[in-house]
Amino acid sequence: MSTFISGLREEIQANVCALCSTTLEEAFEKAERMEQKHKALKMVEKQHELKVKLSKCLWGEQQVYYLGHIISTSGIATDLGKIACMMELSTPKNPKELREFLGLTGYYKQFATDYEKIAAPLTPVLRKDKFIWSEKAIIAFEALKTAMTVDPVLALLDFTK
CATH class of the missing domain: 3.30.70 (Alpha-Beta Plaits)
Structure with missing residues (x-):
């Protein structure tokens, strides 16, 4: 997962798109509504040939359970x-x-x-x-x-x- 995220960040930073200046997080901060966030994600997905299954994505969660770990804004816990x-x-x-x-x-x-x-x-x-x-x-x-x-x-x- 960390390799995917770092690769995604490198791709976005190397090819700055019109909607986001340096990172995917900034693209989502600039987007005011979920519609715009969805469009931003689709744009990055298409531009960088990524595949995102929206049914497996969580939006606005404080913590996520992943492979026996709990990932939250404060870090990773057991x-x-x-x-x-x-x-x-x-x-x-x-x-x-x-x-x-x-x-x-x-x-x-x-x-x-x-x-x-x-x-x-x-x-x-x-x-x-x-x-x-x-x-x-x-x-x-x-x-x-x-x-x-x-x-x-x-x-x-x-x-x-």
């Missing part, structure tokens, strides 16, 4: 439903269950401080023949669950810097 599922998980009984847990937490690792350090004691436990649930593994498992509950909001990328 989906609290997924975090609640992580907290309810019981201690893994085999390498497959541990792998599933690490996969779920790994998807949100950018939200947890020192994820790799916390998860490091769980990696040796993943071996098929040597699944031994030690005290270190229990502590790491619980610490990882706790680290996932802290809900930081990641700042949105500013492509102009």
Whole structure:
């Protein structure tokens, strides 16, 4: 998604159209009514050979759910439903269950401080023949669950810097 947005911004900035001076956001700010916004979008879409499915577009939303993340004006946050599922998980009984847990937490690792350090004691436990649930593994498992509950909001990328 960020690649699409940055590409769109580059296209618009490189080929300044009559309705927008530098960015798509400016085009929407200049448009006073939804009709004009729709025309502006169609113009940019046609000029830059983009495809936009309006039925999948949301207008004027304060936050959007996208691929397990909540994107809002304040940044990107984790989906609290997924975090609640992580907290309810019981201690893994085999390498497959541990792998599933690490996969779920790994998807949100950018939200947890020192994820790799916390998860490091769980990696040796993943071996098929040597699944031994030690005290270190229990502590790491619980610490990882706790680290996932802290809900930081990641700042949105500013492509102009």
